[in-house]
Amino acid sequence: MTENRSPSRKRRALVEMTVVKVSPYLRAEKPLMWLCEKEAVEPRLLPIAVGEFEAAAIQMQLGGERPLRPISYDLFASLLEELTIPVRRVVIHSVQGQVFQAAAVIERDGRLREIDCRPSDAVALALRTDAPVYITGELLELASISSAPDGADLERTMNR
Secondary structure: OEEOOOHHHHHOOEEEEEEEEEEEEOEEEEEEEEEEEOOOOOOEEEEEEOOHHHHHHHHHHHOOOOOOOOOHHHHHHHHHHHOOOOEEEEEEEEEEOOEEEEEEEEEEOOEEEEEEEOHHHHHHHHHHHOOOEEEEHHHHHHHOEEOOOOHHHHHHHHOO
16 A cells, blocks of 8 residues: 655646446456546547456446456445445556556545555446546656547447
């Protein structure tokens, strides 16, 4: 766990994203998580490859499905809530090779702390705790796919 003291990370512009869907990536065992700019005239999309379990956990939450028993993300969200440790946001902040890096920002004792995590884990947790999902502006510029403003074009772009 690291505290949010990095001056370079604090200065980075953050862009809020929404989780649009999870779709197969060439083969069913390589799903993509699709993020979209929340407030943009011509929203950009960010596809991130995720694991099968993580994809299922994200899709379940997006679809309002409830498992018979809590899965790991549900348990973790419940523990944080019980301990009164809110998840303030998750931030996808960098990419190394083709691997995206993220952090969950929690608040404990009035101080923000960053927890290193995979983007899929961060998003699965954010969806369960109603925390916003952000990406750094520079990473969005680097890794996003542009799309036209209407929803049909977004869907076409995601299904290419």
